[in-house]
Amino acid sequence: MQAGITQDSTLNKLIMLFIFDKMETAMTESTLLDLCAYKNNWIDFTNSKQTLYELLENGFIYQCQPSDKDAEVLYDLTTEGRVCLNHFYARIPSSVRQIISDDIKKKRIEYRRRQDYVATYTKREDGSYDVILRIDETTKTTLKIELNVMSRNIAKYLERSWQSKAPLTYSKLEELLLDY
Secondary structure, three states: OOOOOOOOHHHHHHHHHHHHHHHOOOEEHHHHHHHHHHOOOOOOHHHHHHHHHHHHHOOOEEEEOOOOOOOOOEEEEOHHHHHHHHHHHHHOOHHHHHHHHHHHHHHHHHHHHHHHEEEEEEEOOOOOEEEEEEEEOOOOEEEEEEEEEOOHHHHHHHHHHHHHHHHHHHHHHHHHHHOO
């Protein structure tokens, strides 16, 4: 599938609604842009941004404000968005639907982890680094750990490894704190 498979804004909207439907969860703008433009070229970057804005403006998707002020805003389908997709589903070529479905089926967990397990770091005046590790859900932050580490290498390591270690970390903390 080539970049910007179509310049047809209606088809782009239907494709984006289809992606929301297949992901079965709210998504951040960065996750959506990664899916549409960066990794797959289903809709080019500029059209992806425009399509997201128009879907929001027309009430086909809505913004979910996360409980953590540092978390990215999430977007999800409205009832109107589902009805619209249902009515015009056949306008998306079956080959395009198949490519999107196959890709999302393979990578759904990867995208969810990238979106739900967030790690950031910032340098402090004293040369140390503050690292924030979070597990976010659609409406709440399940876990937030704030650490201060002495080097950028440690901060970068924690940021890189958080996605793979978050579930085990949460499980171990819960086990230790609740005396399972």
